[in-house]
Amino acid sequence: MITTQDLTKVYRSGGRDLTALDGVDLHVREGEVFGVIGQSGAGKSSLIRCVNMLERPTSGTVLVDGQDLTALQGRGSRAGRELRAARSRIGMVFQHFNLLSSRTVRDNVELPLEILGHSRRARATKAGELLERVGLGDKANAYPAQLSGGQKQRVGIARALAGEPKVLLSDEATSALDPETTRSVLELLRSLNRELGLTVLLITHEMDVVKTVCDSAALMEKGRITESGTLDELLATPHSALAAALFPVSGERSGPARTVIDVTFHGDSASRPVISQLSRTYNIDISILGAAMDTVAGRQVGRMRIELPGRYEENVVPIGFLREQGLQVETVRPEAGDASFGKSAPPATSGKTEKQEAGR
Numbered sequence: 168m169i170t171t172q173d174l175t176k177v178y179r180s181g182g183r184d185l186t187a188l189d190g191v192d193l194h195v196r197e198g199e200v201f202g203v204i205g206q207s208g209a210g211k212s213s214l215i216r217c218v219n220m221l222e223r224p225t226s227g228t229v230l231v232d233g234q235d236l237t238a239l240q241g242r243g244s245r246a247g248r249e250l251r252a253a254r255s256r257i258g259m260v261f262q263h264f265n266l267l268s269s270r271t272v273r274d275n276v277e278l279p280l281e282i283l284g285h286s287r288r289a290r291a292t293k294a295g296e297l298l299e300r301v302g303l304g305d306k307a308n309a310y311p312a313q314l315s316g317g318q319k320q321r322v323g324i325a326r327a328l329a330g331e332p333k334v335l336l337s338d339e340a341t342s343a344l345d346p347e348t349t350r351s352v353l354e355l356l357r358s359l360n361r362e363l364g365l366t367v368l369l370i371t372h373e374m375d376v377v378k379t380v381c382d383s384a385a386l387m388e389k390g391r392i393t394e395s396g397t398l399d400e401l402l403a404t405p406h407s408a409l410a411a412a413l414f415p416v417s418g419e420r421s422g423p424a425r426t427v428i429d430v431t432f433h434g435d436s437a438s439r440p441v442i443s444q445l446s447r448t449y450n451i452d453i454s455i456l457g458a459a460m461d462t463v464a465g466r467q468v469g470r471m472r473i474e475l476p477g478r479y480e481e482n483v484v485p486i487g488f489l490r491e492q493g494l495q496v497e498t499v500r501p502e503a504g505d506a507s508f509g510k511s512a513p514p515a516t517s518g519k520t521e522k523q524e525a526g527r
């Protein structure tokens with residue numbers, strides 16, 4: 168639904184060039200909620216602003232719903248007619264809401280419809296529907312200053328939906344909100360995604376947002392996307408920084424001649440008593456060194472760091488058992504010089520073999 172190819176953005180300011188986007192290939196599928204996460208300055212806002220041509224990319228292409236936006240004339244407020252039409256089908260929600268304080272809630276929602284030339288009556292009907300949808304049916308005549316942050320963002324969302332977009336872009340929409348309000352706004356985005364089939368591309372610096380609402384995610388660093396995939400794919404990718412950030416596990420081995428593994432549970436495996444089966448089947452004592460369990464997009468997932476007695480070679484069969492249960496298993500390499508890490512151990516869970524093994 169949204170594809171960027173080799174997208175770059177270089178800002179020229181004060182005689183200096185600053186590369187904010189450095190060859191970004193993004194692919195957001197129709198109907199998914201896709202999160203781009205990264206630290207401040209990573210280029211997230213530049214990316215989202217290039218997707219709807221608020222900023223014109225320096226090079227590369229942006230396709231939204233099959234249309235090449237980079238081929239259309241203009242940018243920002245000087246967009247040509249075709250670009251304006253295309254942009255009206257892309258809703259945008261901002262961190263600081265960007266509501267007009269002199270207009271009522273209803274008039275704020277009607278604004279994009281005025282620009283599109285809808286009649287007064289059609290605008291009023293549509294705005295009423297949208298305000299109902301975001302839970303603000305009774306606030307139509309209020310002014311933004313009379314609303315809480317969460318309510319303002321709901322107005323922002325209603326306004327973004329006015330053009331009946333297929334795509335909603337959200338730049339840190341919940342970053343100015345407290346955790347409880349964040350949750351309710353994310354729930355609203357989720358329900359819009361489900362009920363309207365809206366594709367959502369959201370930008371955030373908060374891992375919790377990704378965990379709560381996203382189907383897929385990408386990690387952005389210094390203008391580049393360094394990892395991307397569905398949350399399941401990321402969880403199944405050994406050494407994924409995103410997976411580790413979503414489910415941080417830690418824990419030190421208790422001594423030499425121990426095997427430490429990180430086990431990732433998702434899908435069915437999350438609800439089965441796999442660890443106790445392992446213990447009973449092989450009659451071994453298992454220590455749990457660390458664990459992180461959570462619900463991601465409505466499903467239980469988690470990671471557990473466990474320790475088995477004996478060196479890696481002695482645990483090939485139990486580890487095979489875990490993989491047969493559909494679990495992702497990564498060996499935690501002991502510190503160099505640790506005698507427990509035998510010569511025949513696998514080469515530190517190098518990506519591909521692990522993934523293939525896990526898929527068996």
Ligand SMILES: Nc1ncnc2c1ncn2[C@@H]1O[C@H](COP(=O)(O)OP(=O)(O)O)[C@@H](O)[C@H]1O
Nearest residue numbers: 178180185187206207208209210211212213214
């Ligand atoms: N209009 C601009 N002019 C010059 N530099 C900019 C402009 N907008 C963003 N930048 C720079 O581009 C980099 C990426 O910024 P941004 O896309 O806002 O990142 P993020 O949203 O991830 O914090 C930063 O170094 C920022 O200072």
Ligand SMILES: [Mg+2]
Nearest residue numbers: 211212213339
């Ligand atoms: Mg930003």
